Amino acid sequence: MSLCVQQARLVLDRRPILDDVSIALRPGRLNALIGPNGAGKSTLLRVILGLEPAAHAHVEFEGSDFHALPRRERARIAALVEQSSATEQPIDVHDAVMLGRLPHQGLWSADTQAEDEAVVAAALARTGLAAFATRRLATLSGGEQQRVHIARALAQQPRLILLDEPTNHLDLAAQMAVMEILRGLADAGLTLLVTMHDLNLTAAWFDHVIALHRGRVVAEGAPEAVIEPGFLAEVYGVAASILADPATGRPVIAYGPQKFLAGPAII
Numbered sequence: 538m539s540l541c542v543q544q545a546r547l548v549l550d551r552r553p554i555l556d557d558v559s560i561a562l563r564p565g566r567l568n569a570l571i572g573p574n575g576a577g578k579s580t581l582l583r584v585i586l587g588l589e590p591a592a593h594a595h596v597e598f599e600g601s602d603f604h605a606l607p608r609r610e611r612a613r614i615a616a617l618v619e620q621s622s623a624t625e626q627p628i629d630v631h632d633a634v635m636l637g638r639l640p641h642q643g644l645w646s647a648d649t650q651a652e653d654e655a656v657v658a659a660a661l662a663r664t665g666l667a668a669f670a671t672r673r674l675a676t677l678s679g680g681e682q683q684r685v686h687i688a689r690a691l692a693q694q695p696r697l698i699l700l701d702e703p704t705n706h707l708d709l710a711a712q713m714a715v716m717e718i719l720r721g722l723a724d725a726g727l728t729l730l731v732t733m734h735d736l737n738l739t740a741a742w743f744d745h746v747i748a749l750h751r752g753r754v755v756a757e758g759a760p761e762a763v764i765e766p767g768f769l770a771e772v773y774g775v776a777a778s779i780l781a782d783p784a785t786g787r788p789v790i791a792y793g794p795q796k797f798l799a800g801p802a803i804i
């Protein structure tokens with residue numbers, strides 16, 4: 538295991554937001570964090586990075602106490618891709634991605650300029666953004682901006698990447714492109730934790746699924762073990778049938794109008 542989170546707890550306004558959450562992630566795997574709105578998914582990502590001062594959690598990365606590391610060292614190790622928000626900042630795509638180099642730059646960034654440019658060029662190429670380098674970030678579509686956020690995280694050259702709903706608002710082809718990038722990062726040995734709402738995409742692509750509900754881990758395992766009718770009914774309150782993808786055998790959730798699905802689920 539490369540990332541171990543032990544007993545993460547956070548209480549806000551006397552309400553438990555995270556209640557004794559412990560997870561362990563292996564590198565080289567695509568790990569999904571699922572759960573209904575308000576389950577605590579984004580909060581857990583922030584707690585892992587030490588961005589929630591009121592939280593209590595022991596977080597180890599590759600055997601070291603992650604929160605005890607200097608801030609700059611943490612920024613070299615871990616990248617967060619938050620839910621995409623529109624920007625009006627007058628910054629071009631190249632410079633937005635270059636921000637990912639900050640934790641690696643010394644007092645004199647000229648010393649590392651050639652290397653930084655090479656890393657940024659590689660991040661732009663990997664996310665299919667090479668042709669966008671000189672475009673103002675604010676003129677890109679939502680999906681294109683999402684890829685810029687991922688490119689910035691790649692430019693950071695982290696060993697741990699936390700992504701908050703990276704496929705949100707993306708069309709089908711863009712979702713596949715993002716998932717291919719994430720698969721490639723996992724295959725390269727990085728540790729990834731990705732919050733997901735699209736459970737069909739989760740079932741099709743991820744190796745390991747952790748489900749949060751009301752701030753607690755309620756299920757964990759392979760997608761086919763977690764994403765099943767009882768779980769969907771209990772945690773999401775939705776009746777659904779689970780089919781098997783004819784190409785891969787992975788679960789596919791059919792969840793049409795509930796009046797058609799009130800009977801026993803087909804497995």
Ligand SMILES: Nc1ncnc2c1ncn2[C@@H]1O[C@H](COP(=O)(O)OP(=O)(O)OP(=O)(O)O)[C@@H](O)[C@H]1O
Pocket residue numbers: 549550554572573574575576577578579580581
């Ligand atoms: N500063 C805060 N004060 C009080 N409650 C908060 C605060 N920040 C978050 N919360 C609450 O914590 C809970 C978990 O929020 P979080 O954003 O982690 O959920 P999530 O699982 O990521 O949800 P979503 O899928 O809707 O993005 C929510 O009920 C939210 O209202």
